[in-house]
Amino acid sequence: MLKGLRKGDPLTPFLYIIMAEGLTRLMRLRCFELASGLKTNFFKSCFGVVGIERSEVERFAHLLNCRLMEVPFMYMSISIGANPRLESTWRPIIGKIQKKLGSWKQSMLSMATRVCLIKFVLTSLPLFYLAFFKLSNKVAKQIVTI
Template sequence: MVDRAKEAGDESQLLNLHSILRLFGIISGLKVNLGKSGVVGINMQQDQLQNRASLLGCGIELLPFKYLGLPLGGNLRSEAFWSPVVEKVGKRLEGWVKVAKSLEKLMRDFLWERKDEGKKDHLVNWELVSLLKENGGLAIGNIVARNMALLGKWLWRFLLEVDSVWHSVIRSKYGTHDNGRDSRVVLRGNCRAPWKSISQIFTCWSRHLSVRVGSGELVRFWEDVWMGQSSFAVDFPHLYKVARSHNSSIASMACSLLAPISWNFDFSRNLNDMEAS
């Protein structure tokens, strides 16, 4: 008796839902296509599920399924569960470089009035055209450079938003450099994760970032700009090539940060006279 009353109540609610959807369609002018909708049952018998689908005039779906392109149901902690989403976003980001170059080509052709009319000479270098007006350009902008700037903004946010959930996800999946501050560059060839495209501009991006030493635990000796206008890796490429302490912090290379400071460079071989000087 209780089960019958409960089932009758469920059917009444479904009929009310069906009426609400019809009224919504009449008032808004939109058509609610129940034929493309589906009912998903949780801990229900198949005959009960079929009965409710018939009342609404829709089909039956099974978990997991997609809603607005995102998966619903299944193990949310499983990496395989999110793989379709990650792969889809990764493909779009990887294709953006080609799209950006194609757009710039269209802009150049439009500026020089060329459209399948054969080769024409460009009167002004495109890099000069892309400059700001006060610098002698037309302020058109460089799409590729703008894209790199937007990607670099995520690297900057990774430094600042250390308590955020997305920072924890990136940190746990890809790890960080020895300084515990910067994300590692994703080098896996079959990886299509969005962070791969972001992390691969790290070397170029970090050259324009200057840091304060502080305790020296979060600043890399060779790669970070902490003295002068560029990093030691750029100023002394030959020494950097034979150094074993890539991505090592200042604190790990200094025996003491108190004067006089002694350094442990850990080169792979003895330096010649020119390198030592």
């Protein structure tokens, strides 16, 4: 069976479900505010979306009374909306690798310990980025030469 709407299905129930879901989340947020005494400050919050027209994003940000994030923006140390082929997108990871290697060079570690650290620590650093972006050959060569 295929997912989605079948031909001839009325849209009204589906639109109701979408709206009810959003309202339910707002009600849960309000219950949290009442129970904890904390309150969400939407004015401090930011709103950022990729792949939607700018006018729509501005409308949603105004509706929520949030600031609008400019693309590319950082979320969980990932540059959202950035071009993964550019070296600047990968600079944070390259900087982390250089910093780790620099600290290990200064300490008196045996060669076996350094190899072990490189194998397990440095190879895991770019994995989070690689889950989102495809690594370009230029950046891969730069990481290898470090």
